[in-house]
Amino acid sequence: MIKKILAGITLGAAAAGLVLPAHAEYPQRNIQAVVPWGAGGATDIVMRSLIPHVEKELGGKFIINNRTGGTGVIGSNYVLTQRPDGHTVLLAAENAQLYPLLGLAEFDYGDFHTINIIGQNAAVIAAPADSPYNSMAELLAAAKDKPSTLRMGVTGAGGLPGSVHAMIEAVDDLKVREVTFAGDGPGITAMLGGHLDFMPLSLIAAKEMITSGKLKGLAVVSAEENPALPGVAPITDALPEMKKFLPWGPFWGVWVRQDTPDEAKQKLSEAFAKAVAKDEFQSFLTKMGALPLNLSGDEAKQYLDRWQSVTTWSLYEAGATQTSPEGLGIPKP
Template sequence: MFKPLITSLAVILGSLAMVGSALADYPERNIQGTIQWGAGGATDNVARSLTPHVEEILDTTIVLTNRPGGTGVIGMNHVMQQRPDGYNLLIGAENPQLYPLMGLADFTYDDMHTVNIIGQGLVVIAAPADSPFDSFADLLEHAQQNPNELRMGGTGAGGLPSTVHAMINAVDELDVRTVTFGGDGPGITAMLGGHIDFMPLSLAAAGEQIRGGKMKGLAVLTTEEIELLPGVPPITEALPDIEAFLPWGPFWGVFVHQDTPDDIKAILEDAYEQAVAEEEFVEFLHNFGAEPLNLRGEEAQQYLDSWQSVTAWSMFEADAETLKATPEELGIPRP
């Protein structure tokens, strides 16, 4: 009678020992990293610059794969459907915090575990180098005189360009056609080919092209000129009332399945916290017009909640009719 019980206990204890050993050895194989935007964009640049530091800390290889589409929904959904074992990471941007608002998906980053909020970027409204516009004020005036003529690059509903467009329309009117791409990178390629007239972009993606003379900056989404783009006016020169929405910018983070064991979550959080603090990576962020945040735990959650509140209510006040739900209906408090 007791022999089966003893055998069962032995099996259970053996299984627990194996689990403990697996956690102690994590990671014992390559980690898959899904980038929810296309190659060459800001999220891709940040991910590929940070990952070597994490690989060295964890003594493993992180295989990065771009899965763009659906304003990042495809990449995030892929990771959420993988086993919660810590071997599938999402390297994403800010967009999921707006999915329910835009009717794109019924999940946000609240449905994953935040490993690290890496940093926040600045935004520049960029145009081809040979653009007839030298400032955003010039472009805005032309657009108002010629509605629906200019082509603006976009990345889908809830993406950075559409959010900036909503902020502009909250205080003025910018009537343009939107051409949608799978991320900053394809949009920049289209701009260099003369297929679009302008595009709001993260400075992390567009800075080198502007400083290299291949594109020009029409405005930065700030209240003052910035050191990295001398001569590019702050957007408040053309739209003083937009100051109410500033400061604002995109952010990047690393996330893992919500049900990942706590021990593995802690290992990942420690590794990414150390990697983001590396001097070489901090210098990379500064050179690309971004600042490190390096947030984990409660601080990361507070940041996500604050960003969602400011952005969702800005979009609601700008153009409530295009939203599939209101911030109030989703329980998003006013900032």
């Protein structure tokens, strides 16, 4: 009797096993969306606004999972260790492109398959409202006058302030005291209290502070004015040589494991492309001062390669890292 039941179960399971692949369409279950940054941060906010649109396009449900720590290493590494069936996706920012250079991990986005590069944020150099410096040129002059006295907020190795500082150092002199904070938020708070002289920030974090007059925008890190921040001069006004690094900015994207089935890759790419293109999401991004990109395939790859080459080489040339990008196989821009 028991044998019969067991045989029945086995047969049934086998039948189901044979039938399933033919009928089951991706996604078969909820998709785990790993955000390697904390809830409430810029990356988290962008992803939580995007995912409801993607769910409609894909016809599946995403469970957002904030797996934080180690400048995003923990969450990204987690996705690399999950089964490559398309049911675990990484929703992250630019950081992984610097991991090998900074020795944080051996992988970068070259080890993933890029589903979409959602958009690019701008960087802005901000100072307290009552700062004596009104432009990038004045700040540079002050730093040259008294080297290593200005207090600049940074967010640790691989953070945006460090990269911007490295680019400036690659073309000019800006010797400062680097004070490390856990992120843009704590840095802004310190600047509001007058405990920092300036800090390169992501526009998304600084925009409200600058437009309300609590902080002063010294320069946007781009070759022209940013429509979201009128009146703040482009950094090329004071440092024309910066042009070779631009356009540059932190970005957000979506990745899965390289060996994910093509069906899942394709469906995800289509769903994300449609969701990012939605008017609602586009206006959300522009309102925050970000530039929508919506890149996939070869375009995305070129974008990632260029970003990595520009950033790693300027970090290296500014002496922020001892490791040469050349040794890691990253070509010079």
